[in-house]
Amino acid sequence: MGMAYIEPAPIKDKENPLESMMSRFDAAARLLGITEEMYHILKVPARQVIVGLPITMDSGEIKVFEGYRVIHSNILGPAKGGIRFDPGVHLDEVRALAAWMTWKCAVVDIPYGGAKGGIACNPREMSVGEMERLMRQYTVAMLDVFGPDKDIPAPDMGTGPREMAWLMDEYSKAKGMTVNSVVTGKPLVLGGSLGRTEATGRGVTVAALSAMDKLRMNPYRTSAAIQGFGNVGMHAADLLQERGVTVQAISDISGGYYNDRGIDITAAMTYRSANNGSLEGFNGAERISNEELLSLPVDVLVPAAKEDVINQDNAASIQARMIVEGANGPTSASADEIINGKGILVVPDILANAGGVTVSYFEWVQNRIGYKWNLDRINRRADRIMKDAFDRVFETSKKYQVSMRLAAYIVAIDKVASTYKYRGGY
Ligand SMILES: NC(=O)C1=CN([C@@H]2O[C@H](COP(=O)(O)OP(=O)(O)OC[C@H]3O[C@@H](n4cnc5c(N)ncnc54)[C@H](O)[C@@H]3O)[C@@H](O)[C@H]2O)C=CC1
Numbered sequence: 001m002g003m004a005y006i007e008p009a010p011i012k013d014k015e016n017p018l019e020s021m022m023s024r025f026d027a028a029a030r031l032l033g034i035t036e037e038m039y040h041i042l043k044v045p046a047r048q049v050i051v052g053l054p055i056t057m058d059s060g061e062i063k064v065f066e067g068y069r070v071i072h073s074n075i076l077g078p079a080k081g082g083i084r085f086d087p088g089v090h091l092d093e094v095r096a097l098a099a100w101m102t103w104k105c106a107v108v109d110i111p112y113g114g115a116k117g118g119i120a121c122n123p124r125e126m127s128v129g130e131m132e133r134l135m136r137q138y139t140v141a142m143l144d145v146f147g148p149d150k151d152i153p154a155p156d157m158g159t160g161p162r163e164m165a166w167l168m169d170e171y172s173k174a175k176g177m178t179v180n181s182v183v184t185g186k187p188l189v190l191g192g193s194l195g196r197t198e199a200t201g202r203g204v205t206v207a208a209l210s211a212m213d214k215l216r217m218n219p220y221r222t223s224a225a226i227q228g229f230g231n232v233g234m235h236a237a238d239l240l241q242e243r244g245v246t247v248q249a250i251s252d253i254s255g256g257y258y259n260d261r262g263i264d265i266t267a268a269m270t271y272r273s274a275n276n277g278s279l280e281g282f283n284g285a286e287r288i289s290n291e292e293l294l295s296l297p298v299d300v301l302v303p304a305a306k307e308d309v310i311n312q313d314n315a316a317s318i319q320a321r322m323i324v325e326g327a328n329g330p331t332s333a334s335a336d337e338i339i340n341g342k343g344i345l346v347v348p349d350i351l352a353n354a355g356g357v358t359v360s361y362f363e364w365v366q367n368r369i370g371y372k373w374n375l376d377r378i379n380r381r382a383d384r385i386m387k388d389a390f391d392r393v394f395e396t397s398k399k400y401q402v403s404m405r406l407a408a409y410i411v412a413i414d415k416v417a418s419t420y421k422y423r424g425g426y
């Protein structure tokens, strides 16, 4: 018995993150043997909102930006997921990112569904005032979408605590009271959680160390290359180095930086914050391209920038023994077979970068009980959740004889499908 659904035509990029997400979803759904009805229930987003946002720029000109929010699922609980500001944002990307949030929350077993938002804009070319007007306008447009029990946004590429503060303020003004639990990743003074800023990079580190343990690799004799030196990549680099790993290469949009004796990550972080968030001009390292970084002879590769950077054109040149995905969707489905064929262990995005949403969940819990946990409690609980999730996915990969990526989808789909059956409704 099938269910009809007319699929909107996907944008035909060379690599489309929605197609990458769906091809893994299809493979895991087949292995699990879910029904066709359940397949469509899990596949079709619950809600997709597109808004036009007219903003007065500093020049006086009015520019209209397109904003998106996709709620993929609210089966496990209120929808959760970040907001991205990037010129490349489009509906298919947001749909893929929203579905990845559903699978991610299920993998780490936290009571949220999945959502994602984005605005096609270039934060590097906008003033603070323009960014603020855009974020506030987006919040107003999404007043009936967001809510502490409905859909709870957070930071993603191009956004951070400052943007979350504007969102919280605008939402609170509209409701006539302070509602800090409507968004996570806020500044500490507004009810943000200790540990949230570093949480995703910390989770990447826990995932990497767990994988090293399985491959009997000693962190003190291990090298790493990290693509992207923003919130995720920078903290992953810092914490991996703290645990003994030699971080030989880092990069951002300005290019790559390589030093075979190891880059001083503290110095790179200090440089970046004094240089408007960019590594441009950082010395103490040789300049390389972002493409060269991916094929360095390191043990661990951490893509922590954006989607599809590892694809069928460059997968064969990767020399790392393991890839720990800090970014969402950094490996396109077209590269999976090549990577698996080379015997590279991939700790997939929906597991490896789940530390961020885990501490976002802690932030939401703290806001709702009106209490603040200390950093030690947060880190211990988040590390435990990450380690348990890693072990669950690793065991599933052994049981089904599949990659960690497919195993993570199997864990997630099984969890969401069985929860749906308990709730009933079809
Ligand atoms: N912030 C968070 O808590 C979480 C973020 N993620 C994912 O991690 C990735 C990075 O996010 P954030 O660190 O938050 O963003 P961010 O905006 O803080 O940093 C992004 C970094 O990537 C660099 N970058 C952009 N394009 C690049 C390219 N083509 N080559 C090399 N570097 C490039 C930027 O210069 C910047 O250093 C995204 O895929 C995001 O969805 C996943 C889970 C949680």
Ligand SMILES: O=C(O)CCC(=O)C(=O)O
Pocket: 080, 081, 082, 083, 104, 152, 153, 154, 155, 156, 184, 185, 328, 353, 354, 356, 357, 358, 360
């Ligand atoms: O912290 C959150 O709620 C979501 C973070 C996010 O967007 C992600 O994990 O990709």
